[in-house]
Amino acid sequence: MEYLKTRMMKYHVKWLLPLLLCLLLLISASCAETVREGWICLNCGQEAGGDTCSVCGELRGAWTCAECGNRNLSSACRNCGKQKKVSLALQAADSRPLAAFPAVRCLADSGDPVALLRLGRYYEKGICVPQDAGQAVLCLRTAGEKGSVAAWLYLGRLYDAGVAVEQDYELAVGCYRRAADLGSAEACWYLGSCYEEGTGVEQDYAEAIGFYRRSAELGDPDAWMSLAYCYLRGNGVEENTDTALEYYRKAAEGGSALACDYLGYLYMSGSLVPQDTAQGLDWYRKAADLGCARSMYALGYAYQCGQGVELSMAEALRWYEKAALTGYPLAQQVYEVFAE
Ligand SMILES: [Zn+2]
Numbered sequence: 005m006e007y008l009k010t011r012m013m014k015y016h017v018k019w020l021l022p023l024l025l026c027l028l029l030l031i032s033a034s035c036a037e038t039v040r041e042g043w044i045c046l047n048c049g050q051e052a053g054g055d056t057c058s059v060c061g062e063l064r065g066a067w068t069c070a071e072c073g074n075r076n077l078s079s080a081c082r083n084c085g086k087q088k089k090v091s092l093a094l095q096a097a098d099s100r101p102l103a104a105f106p107a108v109r110c111l112a113d114s115g116d117p118v119a120l121l122r123l124g125r126y127y128e129k130g131i132c133v134p135q136d137a138g139q140a141v142l143c144l145r146t147a148g149e150k151g152s153v154a155a156w157l158y159l160g161r162l163y164d165a166g167v168a169v170e171q172d173y174e175l176a177v178g179c180y181r182r183a184a185d186l187g188s189a190e191a192c193w194y195l196g197s198c199y200e201e202g203t204g205v206e207q208d209y210a211e212a213i214g215f216y217r218r219s220a221e222l223g224d225p226d227a228w229m230s231l232a233y234c235y236l237r238g239n240g241v242e243e244n245t246d247t248a249l250e251y252y253r254k255a256a257e258g259g260s261a262l263a264c265d266y267l268g269y270l271y272m273s274g275s276l277v278p279q280d281t282a283q284g285l286d287w288y289r290k291a292a293d294l295g296c297a298r299s300m301y302a303l304g305y306a307y308q309c310g311q312g313v314e315l316s317m318a319e320a321l322r323w324y325e326k327a328a329l330t331g332y333p334l335a336q337q338v339y340e341v342f343a344e
């Protein structure tokens with residue numbers, strides 16, 4: 005009897021399992037069906053159901069070619085042959101949010117990380133959609149999960165600054181870590197500065213230096229600058245001015261405007277290095293070429309005082325104006341005084 009019972013049980017298990025599996029498959033298939041029920045209208049960008057958009061009346065699947073403006077239902081434009089996918093990508097890259105929105109929403113819906121990042125920013129700022137921090141975070145996180153470094157960095161900065169979301173340094177660090185894992189030099193630099201200042205993590209100079217080094221190796225010249233500062237102050241390493249100067253130079257040669265500006269200041273003022281106005285002005289010029297407003301202002305000042313150059317008010321004004329145009333407040337004030 006006992007034996008028969010176990011036989012029966014085995015028999016049941018044998019048939020029950022495949023039956024359960026079939027049922028599960030059926031359920032999941034019907035779920036997938038319901039998810040696909042809704043669609044994104046390519047005319048107005050709103051979510052629609054049924055055969056036409058309830059907002060604008062557009063047909064399901066209809067799209068307007070971004071190249072020639074022809075309306076289509078097929079997978080390629082009947083007029084110019086452009087593929088629907090390519091047309092959508094073109095439309096989504098339009099710098100005018102209203103024009104880009106339907107394509108952005110449609111591509112985001114299909115999981116495109118670039119479109120998800122853009123839609124996240126729309127939700128953050130309330131462009132084309134009602135402002136919604138929860139949706140913004142969701143879009144940015146999904147974009148990040150799909151490998152978008154820019155999305156993790158963007159979300160990290162939102163948490164860092166407390167913009168649209170509540171300020172949360174720990175969450176910011178988490179986002180930077182995800183971007184760093186994807187090989188982002190910028191994220192490594194952020195992590196370095198978090199460890200240096202102890203924001204979102206316990207302060208740890210050794211960790212800070214490790215991340216700055218990784219960032220520098222990955223190609224962020226500003227990371228050499230942060231390393232140089234650690235050597236200058238003896239933060240986590242033995243104080244060493246020569247190493248600091250070497251790293252400032254590495255940063256400058258790698259294209260860091262800040263480092264060029266700082267070297268300019270060091271040579272002009274003779275701190276850490278023997279004073280050398282010609283070299284100082286050279287570094288200021290390099291920094292100005294890289295867009296550094298402070299160096300433009302400093303060059304204006306050098307011409308105004310005849311510091312290492314022949315005094316020229318015209319040249320001074322030219323540099324002050326340049327600096328003012330990039331939004332340097334001090335230069336704006338000085339320019340207004342002298343331009344009269
Ligand atoms: Zn519509």
Ligand SMILES: [Zn+2]
Nearest residue numbers: 069072081084
């Ligand atoms: Zn076309």
